[in-house]
Amino acid sequence: MPAGMMIPAIQMPAMMGGSGTAAGFGSSGLTLGQANVNMINGQLHPLEMTQSTSEGEIARIREEEFESRSGSENQEGGSGDDHEEPNANPRAKRKRYHRHTQHQIQEMEAFFKECPHPDDKQRKELSRELGLEPLQVKFWFQNKRTQMKTQHERHENTQLRQENEKLRAENMRYREALSNTSCPNCGGPTAIGEMSFDEHHLRLENARLREEIDRISAIAAKYVGKPVTNYPLLSPPVTPRPLDLAFGTFGGQPGIAGEIYGAGDLLRSISAPTEADKPMIIELAVAAMEELTRMAQMGEPLWLPPIDGATVTMLNEEEYMRSFPRGIGPKPAGFKCEASRETVVVIMNHINLVEILMDVNQWSTVFSGIVSRAMTMEVLSTGVAGNYNGALQVMTAEFQVPSPLVPTRESYFARYCKQHVDGTWAVVDVSLDNLRPSPLARCRRRPSGCLIQEMPNGYSKVIWVEHVEVDDRGVHNIYKPLVNSGLAFGAKRWVATLDRQCERLASAMATTVPTNDVTNIVITNQEGRKSMMKLAERMVISFSAGVSGSTTHTWTTLSGSGADDVRVMTRKSVDDPGRPPGIVLSAATSFWLPVPPKRVFDFLRDENSRSEWDILSNGGVIQEMAHIANGLETGNCVSLLRVNSANSSQSNMLILQESSTDPTGSFVIYAPVDIVAMNVVLGGGDPDYVALLPSGFAILPDGPTRTGGGSEACTGGSLLTVAFQILVDSIPTAKLSLGSVATVNNLIACTVDRIKAAVAGENP
Structure with missing residues (x-):
C-alpha cells in the first residue's frame, strides 16, 4: 500500500x-x-x-x-446538530x-x-x-x-516457543539414553515405570543391604590384626578432683554425701554423636565385639581361678593388656579395674533375650535393681534380615546398688549386637567417654556384655562378662568389701538378676496357675493374676528409683534433714495416675547386721513377724489373702495382705508385697493399696491407675560369699537398706514443714531399732 x-x-x-x-x-x-x-x-x-x-x-x-x-x-463534519432521515442510505453520508x-x-x-x-x-x-x-x-x-x-508479548512468545522446543528435544534424548541403561547395583532397568513398585522397592532394599554388607566386611577386614591407635580415642588420665560436701556426713564418714549428690551432671551434659563420630563408633564397636567373644571363651591365664574360698574368678590384668592391646586406652589415674565372668542357663528363648537387651525400655525394666535410668541417644543401625543382627546404638545409663551409701555409675557407651556363624548371639557395650571427655566421668565400660547360645526346650545359655574401670572412692566403708568383690556391679549380679527375672516372666505368662499359688478365691481369673503381677512390677521399679544415690530422678535431696545417716528426699506429685497427688517424702538409710542375709530376708517377708517391725500395722494381725509364686525359690512371690487392726479405721487396709531373692541380694517391697482399686486389678483391670507409694528393704551380703566346710555358702553379715515413701501433704503446692521431716526420721529410726532388736538381739 x-x-x-x-x-x-x-x-x-x-x-x-x-x-x-x-x-x-x-x-x-x-x-x-x-x-x-x-x-x-x-x-x-x-x-x-x-x-x-x-x-x-x-x-x-x-x-x-x-x-x-x-x-x-x-x-470533519457531521456535528451534533445534523439529523439523518430514518430511511436515509448510510452510504449517502460518509x-x-x-x-x-x-x-x-x-x-x-x-x-x-x-x-x-x-x-x-x-x-x-x-x-x-x-x-x-x-x-x-x-x-x-x-x-x-x-x-x-x-509487540512485546509476540516477542516473548517466540522466545518461549524456541526454548520449549529445545527442552523437548533434550528430554527425548534423555529418555532414549535411560531406556538403554541398567542399574549398576541390581542390574535391572533404571526407569521406574518399566517395573512394578514392589519390584523397584525390593531392588532398592537389595542394593542397600549389599552396601551395608560391604561396609561391615571392610571394617572387619581393617581390624584383623590392626590396633585402633589411628583414631583419637585414647583419653588422657583423669585428674582426681577434691570431694565436695553436699551436707553433713553420712554414717560418720566425711565426703560421702558430696560424692553421691555432686554427680549426676554427666548424663545431662552428653549429646548425641556427630557425623564425624560415627565412623569411629562403628570401628570401636567391631573391635569390642571381637574382644568380648574371646574374653567369654578364654580360660587361664586370662582368667584366674577363685582363691581363698571365693566364688568369683579374677581377671589377670597383665595378660589382658597383652591379649588385647588395641582397647580404649590405658586405665585412667585413680581408677581401679573390676572384671568378672559368669555363666547361667535361663528359662527364656535366645531371640527374646536379644530383644530385651536391645530395647532400652525392656532392658531397664528387667534390670531395674541395677539400672536406675537408661536412654538411647541414637540408633546407627537397626540390623539386617528383620532382626537385631548388626544393630548398633549409642546409649547412656546409670547403674546403682540399692543403698544411698554407694554412688551410682554413669556411662556413655555404644551397644552392638551380632549373630555369629555358629548361631550364637553376642551383645557388647563399650564406653564412648573418649569422644566426650568430662571431668565428671567416674566409670567407663571396657567391652562388656554377653554371649547367648540357644538350648533345647526354650532355654538359653548366657556367658556374661562385666569389665569396668571406676573411681570408687565415694563408696562407704561398710560397702567396700561388697563392691570390691564384684557382687555389687559384677557379672554375678547381672546373671542372677536375669535368671530371677526370667523365672518371673515365665510365671507371669503361665496359662495355668501353679499348685503353690494360694488365692483363697481372691483372684478369680488369669487376667487378674497378670494384672496383680504387673502392679507389683511397677511397685518394685518405683522403690528402686527412690532408694539409691541416683540424682537423675525427680527427687530433691533435703539438706540438713536432721540425721547424718538418713538420706531424705522430697517430690511433688501432680497429675500422675500412678502416685497419689501431694508432697511425698522418701527416707532411706543403710546399716550393718551381724546375721546372714537369708535370716534377715525370711524375717522381713514373713507376715507372722510383721508386727514386730511394722509400726504402721499398729499391732494388728496380718492375713495373706493371695500368694503368687514367681520363681523356684520359696521367697520369690507376690502377696496380698490384709491388716486386721483393732482400730476400725484400718480394718480394711490392704498391702501389696513382693519378695525376691538370689545369690547376690534380696528384696522385700510393699505398698498400702486402696481396696476398691485393688478389686479392679484382681478382676483383670488396668493396674497403671492404682496409686502406689512403695517402701521396703534391700538385703545384701556384707562381702564376697565363701564356701565353708559344707556345700552351702556362708557369709559374715548383712547390709540392710530401709526406705520409706510417705505422703506428708495431699496438696502439691503446700510448703514442707520441718515437723514432717522429723516424723519421717523418727519413723525410720524406730523401724531400724525394732529390726536390730528382733534379728540381732540388740537393745535399742
Whole structure:
C-alpha cells in the first residue's frame, strides 16, 4: 500500500453489537483501548507491509487505522446538530477523518520514549504544540501503549516457543539414553515405570543391604590384626578432683554425701554423636565385639581361678593388656579395674533375650535393681534380615546398688549386637567417654556384655562378662568389701538378676496357675493374676528409683534433714495416675547386721513377724489373702495382705508385697493399696491407675560369699537398706514443714531399732 493512500472507513459487522461505528464498542461495555486491541488481534483490517516501509510510516498507518476504527472526534463534519432521515442510505453520508501529519507523529513518538504515560497537563501542552485536541493526544498514547505491549508479548512468545522446543528435544534424548541403561547395583532397568513398585522397592532394599554388607566386611577386614591407635580415642588420665560436701556426713564418714549428690551432671551434659563420630563408633564397636567373644571363651591365664574360698574368678590384668592391646586406652589415674565372668542357663528363648537387651525400655525394666535410668541417644543401625543382627546404638545409663551409701555409675557407651556363624548371639557395650571427655566421668565400660547360645526346650545359655574401670572412692566403708568383690556391679549380679527375672516372666505368662499359688478365691481369673503381677512390677521399679544415690530422678535431696545417716528426699506429685497427688517424702538409710542375709530376708517377708517391725500395722494381725509364686525359690512371690487392726479405721487396709531373692541380694517391697482399686486389678483391670507409694528393704551380703566346710555358702553379715515413701501433704503446692521431716526420721529410726532388736538381739 502506498504511504500516502487514505485508509477507507471500516464497516463493522453486525456481531460487534453496534452500527459499525464507535458506538458499537460503547454498547458492548468495552473501552476504546480494548476495542482497538480486539480489532488488531482479530485482524479485521490487515495491512500489507513491505520491507521498505519505515518505522514512522508504520506508526502513521496504524494511527490512521485506529482513528478510522474508533470514530473519534477527528471527524470533519457531521456535528451534533445534523439529523439523518430514518430511511436515509448510510452510504449517502460518509464521514471524513483527519490524519496526523508526519511531524505530529514524530513528536509524539519522541515524547513517548521519554514518558509513555503523560498526565493531563503534559497532554494539553503537547496538543497545543502540535495543533491537536487533548483527547486526540490521549487516544494516540493509549493506542501506542497497546501496540508496544502486543509487540512485546509476540516477542516473548517466540522466545518461549524456541526454548520449549529445545527442552523437548533434550528430554527425548534423555529418555532414549535411560531406556538403554541398567542399574549398576541390581542390574535391572533404571526407569521406574518399566517395573512394578514392589519390584523397584525390593531392588532398592537389595542394593542397600549389599552396601551395608560391604561396609561391615571392610571394617572387619581393617581390624584383623590392626590396633585402633589411628583414631583419637585414647583419653588422657583423669585428674582426681577434691570431694565436695553436699551436707553433713553420712554414717560418720566425711565426703560421702558430696560424692553421691555432686554427680549426676554427666548424663545431662552428653549429646548425641556427630557425623564425624560415627565412623569411629562403628570401628570401636567391631573391635569390642571381637574382644568380648574371646574374653567369654578364654580360660587361664586370662582368667584366674577363685582363691581363698571365693566364688568369683579374677581377671589377670597383665595378660589382658597383652591379649588385647588395641582397647580404649590405658586405665585412667585413680581408677581401679573390676572384671568378672559368669555363666547361667535361663528359662527364656535366645531371640527374646536379644530383644530385651536391645530395647532400652525392656532392658531397664528387667534390670531395674541395677539400672536406675537408661536412654538411647541414637540408633546407627537397626540390623539386617528383620532382626537385631548388626544393630548398633549409642546409649547412656546409670547403674546403682540399692543403698544411698554407694554412688551410682554413669556411662556413655555404644551397644552392638551380632549373630555369629555358629548361631550364637553376642551383645557388647563399650564406653564412648573418649569422644566426650568430662571431668565428671567416674566409670567407663571396657567391652562388656554377653554371649547367648540357644538350648533345647526354650532355654538359653548366657556367658556374661562385666569389665569396668571406676573411681570408687565415694563408696562407704561398710560397702567396700561388697563392691570390691564384684557382687555389687559384677557379672554375678547381672546373671542372677536375669535368671530371677526370667523365672518371673515365665510365671507371669503361665496359662495355668501353679499348685503353690494360694488365692483363697481372691483372684478369680488369669487376667487378674497378670494384672496383680504387673502392679507389683511397677511397685518394685518405683522403690528402686527412690532408694539409691541416683540424682537423675525427680527427687530433691533435703539438706540438713536432721540425721547424718538418713538420706531424705522430697517430690511433688501432680497429675500422675500412678502416685497419689501431694508432697511425698522418701527416707532411706543403710546399716550393718551381724546375721546372714537369708535370716534377715525370711524375717522381713514373713507376715507372722510383721508386727514386730511394722509400726504402721499398729499391732494388728496380718492375713495373706493371695500368694503368687514367681520363681523356684520359696521367697520369690507376690502377696496380698490384709491388716486386721483393732482400730476400725484400718480394718480394711490392704498391702501389696513382693519378695525376691538370689545369690547376690534380696528384696522385700510393699505398698498400702486402696481396696476398691485393688478389686479392679484382681478382676483383670488396668493396674497403671492404682496409686502406689512403695517402701521396703534391700538385703545384701556384707562381702564376697565363701564356701565353708559344707556345700552351702556362708557369709559374715548383712547390709540392710530401709526406705520409706510417705505422703506428708495431699496438696502439691503446700510448703514442707520441718515437723514432717522429723516424723519421717523418727519413723525410720524406730523401724531400724525394732529390726536390730528382733534379728540381732540388740537393745535399742
